[in-house]
Amino acid sequence: GCAAPTEDVVITNCVIRSHCNAIKLGTESNGGFRNIVVSNCVVAPSRHPTHLHGFPGGICGIALEIVDGGTLDGVIVSHVRIDGPKVPVFIRLGDRARPFLAGQPRPSVGRVRNIRLSHLDGAHHSTHGCVFAGLPDHPLENISLTDSRFEFVGGCENRPDPVRMPEKAGDYPEATMFGEAPAYGLFIRHAVGVRLERVDLVARQSDARPPLVLEDVLLAQ
Numbered sequence: 001g002c003a004a005p006t007e008d009v010v011i012t013n014c015v016i017r018s019h020c021n022a023i024k025l026g027t028e029s030n031g032g033f034r035n036i037v038v039s040n041c042v043v044a045p046s047r048h049p050t051h052l053h054g055f056p057g058g059i060c061g062i063a064l065e066i067v068d069g070g071t072l073d074g075v076i077v078s079h080v081r082i083d084g085p086k087v088p089v090f091i092r093l094g095d096r097a098r099p100f101l102a103g104q105p106r107p108s109v110g111r112v113r114n115i116r117l118s119h120l121d122g123a124h125h126s127t128h129g130c131v132f133a134g135l136p137d138h139p140l141e142n143i144s145l146t147d148s149r150f151e152f153v154g155g156c157e158n159r160p161d162p163v164r165m166p167e168k169a170g171d172y173p174e175a176t177m178f179g180e181a182p183a184y185g186l187f188i189r190h191a192v193g194v195r196l197e198r199v200d201l202v203a204r205q206s207d208a209r210p211p212l213v214l215e216d217v218l219l220a221q
Helices: none
Strands: 006-012 015-017 021-025 033-044 060-066 071-083 087-093 111-125 130-133 140-154 186-205 212-219
Touching (some): 021 033, 060 071
Parallel strands (some): 021 060, 060 087, 140 186
């Protein structure tokens, strides 16, 4: 068999609780994702403190991931309150390259493009910060984040060098995979057509890192 895309999906008017990732496209991504809309939702801490993996507040609110080939194209996320997970939003293009079926050839690097995030409001996030990361020569394409606010705990005394951060191309994608990012708020790496408008990144404690760091990024014209 061959992988088919997940497409034409609407998620709206939901309250979502997870120890891991509340709203997630991936990890299995061979067929890709197309035309996905998420709106008017609340991501809240789990009511169950015991867990097999993750944390009661969750690892990530919204995780968009392509690591086994395939294309993620046309995702709109708007008007979502994200309360409690370590990371509010994580976008990742990686190269784990696991075939859809055993014995099939290794898939090529996929694509992540045309993502519109707006009116997101997040609170009680950890020192990891948000990461939007493509790969060298395989950037994220046309990503916008507008009219949003994220509040992080802050308090980090170190300022990691973004150029020296490992790519981790073949690793399992997780919002905390890079440790504490070079920015307390948002670190974007290997991306083209990025648009940021009216984004408020807040640290509750003094932090040695800036709120925003861009590495190998072309902003939208």
